[in-house]
Amino acid sequence: MPKRQLKLGFILHGVGPGWDDWRHPDALVDASTNFGFYKRQAQTAERGKLDYLFVADSVSINARSSPHYLNRFEPLTILSAVAAVTEHIGLVGTATVSYTEPFNLARQFASLDHISGGRAGWNVVTSWLEGSAANYGKEEHLAHDVRYRLAEEYLDVVKGLWDSWEDDALVRDKATGQFLDPDKLHELNHKGEFLKVKGPLNISRGPQGQPVIFQAGSSEDGRNFAARHAEAIFTHQDDLAQAQAFYADVKARARGFGRDPDKLAIVPGARPVIGSTEAEAETKYAELAGLGNLENALRALGRSFNDHNFSVYDPDGPFPREVAAEGFKSNQSASERILALADQGLTLGEIARRVGTPRGGWVGTPEQIADRMQQWLDERGSDGFNLFESLPGQLDVFVDQVVPILQDRGIFRREYPGATFRETLGLDKPVNRYTAQRLARSAA
Amino acid sequence: MPKRQLKLGFILHGVGPGWDDWRHPDALVDASTNFGFYKRQAQTAERGKLDYLFVADSVSINARSSPHYLNRFEPLTILSAVAAVTEHIGLVGTATVSYTEPFNLARQFASLDHISGGRAGWNVVTSWLEGSAANYGKEEHLAHDVRYRLAEEYLDVVKGLWDSWEDDALVRDKATGQFLDPDKLHELNHKGEFLKVKGPLNISRGPQGQPVIFQAGSSEDGRNFAARHAEAIFTHQDDLAQAQAFYADVKARARGFGRDPDKLAIVPGARPVIGSTEAEAETKYAELAGLGNLENALRALGRSFNDHNFSVYDPDGPFPREVAAEGFKSNQSASERILALADQGLTLGEIARRVGTPRGGWVGTPEQIADRMQQWLDERGSDGFNLFESLPGQLDVFVDQVVPILQDRGIFRREYPGATFRETLGLDKPVNRYTAQRLARSAA
Known part of the structure; x- marks a missing residue:
């Protein structure tokens, strides 16, 4: 039996995840809005056969915000640009259910899925900054549990819009002149607690059927949402014991909702600081901590x-x-x-x-980083990791020095297995809901 | 004095502007969601030194919709992808004020402006299909005049968000540790008839200061909106006399609003059918008309x-x-x-x-097409054209055979004049409103 494979993502975060990372001598101070920088990082991650690129987001800033929140590319636009200069790597963008029209969101992710040949992923968030509401003419930020109720309904609407075209709705027969099979284009006619959306979507079903669903909340509500709906969950875990408890809990919830827990990847964040010796790694960590x-x-x-x-x-x-x-x-x-x-x-x-400036056990040599990743994988602390670049150049170090070790150990692929992000993650293409109904009717 | 220069745009429209264009033997039936096709067209237009690419839009379809409306890329995502594979050409996307949050729209266009190195343009529309409202949980489509009142306020908000960062707000001094000058980051605090938006935007001012504003309505309300706010207006004009009347009217309105009419380009649509002889052009037109x-x-x-x-x-x-x-x-x-x-x-x-299948006088040899363009330019029927590709391959014909004639006559550039789309169009970078106030205060 082949070994379980690590899932590895890389977070494109411009000037760096820490407040003062931009002060590093090698840091590009304009990294957060520098497309050349994003392109280089994306192509480096793809050279390392990483599963996906991840773009975080928030929708409210003020003069006290950290540099990497303050000024940065919007996720859907930057991922579309990155799609044009990469071929295999998944493209996961964060977008909020609280302040985006579901029709527009469903459409932009479907468009990204077509542009990229089937590599789109949506990290569903509920916007946890209270300042956000005022940018959208709303009086109040929704309460935590209400946001998750909205998220459930919203995701259902977005998936419904993605399904409003069956895979073979476009006939496009030049001889007969039939472009569309109208029986395979569906109105959604959703009317729920928060949303009313008619449909159909004005873009056909993408190569993946539906983009991959990520989730990034670890609260009680967030865990249930992820266990029910997500195909990957991005979480923060400080040590293995904590990670194992989280892993067991979320996988059990997924099982409880009747899902195959292997179809929900748990990917804690990791910020490796890699040196060719332990001492060099510690020096680099001190360099990083010294910036703040x-x-x-x-x-x-x-x-x-x-x-x-x-x-x-x-x-x-x-x-x-x-x-x-x-x-x-x-x-x-x-x-x-x-x-x-x-x-x-x-x-x-x-x-x-x-x-x-978290350490989280991620300061060490390439062997040590690989050991720790393997341990978390083997001991069910995670299914992989969402990687931050701790210091300029560390992504290259990871790709050139850690990835080959993981490959030699048989826990990370040497090539992309197929064309789409779903194939990369080992996820099936969701069957269109209307096609499923049609098949059920004709079987009855 | 150098001759007045034509402004030339190309409309990226996938399967073609006519209902049955996709049935042409050389047409790609999946063109509307084929990124390779968009990339080739974009790079061809850039080879021809065209001013910009234009993506039209609408937000509602049904089974009776024309193939090129039915299924197509969303404008902001496809233009971001095109930005990554072009260097000079402007990127104009259509987006509606009726069904998009202004904070999200301002942000995505600013992001596109950064990604592209200053080549973004926004074609402001008010969504004229009544079916649209139901995709956004709205009971009723707004009346024509109300939509234009909303458009005025919306554009003001979006420009305000683009200005919420002064050009030099980002200090990014590694030595002192100062990233931001907080005095140069501004809340908008807009409260109007339709919108309430606090700001600031969470992305800095783009290379153009503000993306270029296009407008595409030719009604009384649309003309006034364009004359007041737009930097280019896309219109349909069937013949020169009609075009001249429109041109004179809109330029006079712009003058009436205190604007320099040369800073508002009038670009009627044109769908050239070009053959090496008149007879060949007519044959091609017949081929096109025969598809419908x-x-x-x-x-x-x-x-x-x-x-x-x-x-x-x-x-x-x-x-x-x-x-x-x-x-x-x-x-x-x-x-x-x-x-x-x-x-x-x-x-x-x-x-x-x-x-x-409009002819509009655009069926002829490269010389005849160039003659007609020059006549409209010289006789003030237009400042240029927004080109549709009538038949597969006609963009290449235009670039290879018409553009050189226009260049030889001195009415079309041989090279892009600068880095940004504003420089291409001869438009100034708008002065930031807060910087202007600061300058006024210090002069007083």
Whole structure:
């Protein structure tokens, strides 16, 4: 039996995931809106046969926002551009159900799927920053549970629009002049709690049938949503034990919803800092940590608590637990991880620095990074990883030095297995709902 | 003094502008969702030094829709992909103010402007198909005049979001650690009749400051909107006299609004059918006209009258004037042009065929096409043209055989003059509104 294969994604994040990463001597300060930079990273990741590229998102900033949130490409447009200069790698874009018309979203992802020859993926988010509502003329940000109820309905509508064309609806017979088989084009006529959408979509079903569904929330609601609907879940896990608990929980939920748990990939974030020796890796980590300052680390921490201002507290004192409620309103899983550090007795400043420049066991030699990945895979901590580039050049190091080790161990492919992202991930093409009904009727 | 230069755009329209164009022996039946086809056309247009590529749009289809509306790429995604494989040509996408969140639209066009190095243009439309509302959970399509009032406010908001970053807001000084100058990032705080948007936008000002504004309506409201706000207007004009009247009217309105009329390019659509001799061109036109059938021509006609079903009338009888009101509700200028043909005594069938396969004087040799373009330019019928490809291969013919004649006559450039689409069109980069206020204050 072939070994279980790692799923590896790379996060295109411009100036870097940390507040002060742009200050590194080799960093391009305009990376977040530099298409040449995105193109190079995308092509490097594809050279390493990685499964997918991932673009995160948010829809609200202010002058206190971290550089990599402040100014960056919009996901659908940058992934469409990247599609034109890559051939095999999956293209996963984050988009919110709270502030985008489902017809427009379904259409843009279907368009990306056609442009890329079947490589689109949608990371479904519910927008956890409270400031977002005001950019969309809304009075209030929806409560956490209501957002997930909306997400369920929204995803159902989007999938319905993707299915509004059966795969063979376009006849396109020059001899007879028939372009469309009208029986295979369907109105959705959805009327639900939040949405009313008629359809059909004005673009045919893409090569994948439906783009791959990602999810990135780890709260109770987020886990259930992922277990029910997602084909991959992007999560933060600080150590193997925690990761195993999360993995077991989500896979059990998926089974509970009648799904094959192998069709839901769990991919925690990882930010490897790789050196040719342990000492060199530690030097690089110190270089990275040295870029940050406490003020920015405190601001970054505030983001998980509804932009709370942590600079008013003593950084050497305890974490101010009274702000917990703000965290549960906005990003529940991130705030829980932070409160767990407070439980361990870390000071506010220590927590801010730890969250700002995570180590997470990902500092080491190529062998050590490969060992850790294999351990998490073998011991069911994850099905793979969503990789951040910690320092300029580290993606190249990963591709050139870690990927070959994983390949030699038989836990990572040497070639892309097929044309579409679904084939890369080992996922089936979803059967069109109307085609399924037609088949059921003719069998009856 | 250098001669006035033609502005030439090319419309990327997949299977072709006519209902049955896809039946041509050389036509790719999947052209509308074939990225390779779009890439070839885009690169051919760029080889011809054309000013821009143009992508039309609509947001509602049904089983009776024409093949080129039915199934096609979404404009922002396909233009982003095209941006990655071109270097100089402008990229104009159609997007509706009726059914897109202004924050998302401003952001995607700004992202396209960054991706393309300053080549984005937005064709502002108000969505004239009544079926659209139902795809967005709206009960009713807005009335014509209300849509234009919304368009004014919407454009103002989008420009405000594009200006929410001053050009030099990003300091990005590695030595001091200052990434942003917070005084140069601005909230918009717009509260108007239709929209409430806080801002700032989460992407910095693009290389053009603001993407180029196109407009495509020719009604009274549309003309005023264009004269006030647009930098190019895409229109349909059947003959030179009609074109001159339109040209004079719109330029006078622009002058009336205090604008320099030379900063508003008028580009009627043209669908050249080019042959090496007149006889060959006529043969090609006959080939094109022969692809269509009356039933589809009548359906196509219906599109300008709120999807009216014209097949119930005698095609050899007069045009049923009682449907005029439906036309005024949806696409006012198109229905007026059709009623004008009825005034000339054409039968319903003749009108449908004329509208379905327009000649418009654009059937001829490369010399004749160049002559006509020069005449319209010299006699102020237009500032250039928005070109449709009439038959497969005609874009290549235009680029290889007509463009060199225009260049030899000194009315079309041999090279792109600068980096951005604004430079190509001879338009200034708009001064940021906050920078202007700052300059005014410091001068006072």
